[in-house]
Amino acid sequence: MREKVTSxxxxxxxxDTIVSWAIEYGFVDDNRFCxxxxxxxxxxxIRLKMELxxxxxPEAVIEKVLAxxxxxxxxxxxxxxVSCRYGHIENGETARRRASGWLSRRGFxxxxxxxxxxxxx
Numbered sequence: 001m002r003e004k005v006t007s008x009x010x011x012x013x014x015x016d017t018i019v020s021w022a023i024e025y026g027f028v029d030d031n032r033f034c035x036x037x038x039x040x041x042x043x044x045x046i047r048l049k050m051e052l053x054x055x056x057x058p059e060a061v062i063e064k065v066l067a068x069x070x071x072x073x074x075x076x077x078x079x080x081x082v083s084c085r086y087g088h089i090e091n092g093e094t095a096r097r098r099a100s101g102w103l104s105r106r107g108f109x110x111x112x113x114x115x116x117x118x119x120x121x
Contacts, residue, residue, distance in 0.1 A: 001015075002019050030058060030061045031064070034052060034061055034062060034065040037051070037052060037055075038065060038069060043107055044108045044109070045066060048062075049062055075115065078112070082103070086098055087120065095121050099117055099120070100113055
């Protein structure tokens with residue numbers, strides 16, 4: 001945020017004041033951002049870590065938030081999503097192929113994909 005403010009032509013002292021104010025009022029909160037990001041995305045843990053790191057979230061914060069997410073809850077949510085997205089397709093092989101591609105593009109391992117497809121379709 002400091003870099004963005006200084007790139008707009010403001011001095012470093014003004015940028016520091018703005019960042020301090022934003023932190024004080026909760027507008028800059030890595031934990032909150034991680035929780036919201038994770039809850040709004042369908043990605044593997046590895047991909048979530050990569051995306052959050054790319055966005056500048058410290059590794060310790062990412063690990064702390066990911067530790068609160070249950071593997072079983074994540075798998076159950078994947079089963080629901082796959083059932084909703086692909087359960088209506090009459091040809092079972094087509095549904096499995098499309099769902100498999102969708103999950104693999106989101107970074108899930110073949111073991112997870114297999115177990116989710118087995119339950120969902």
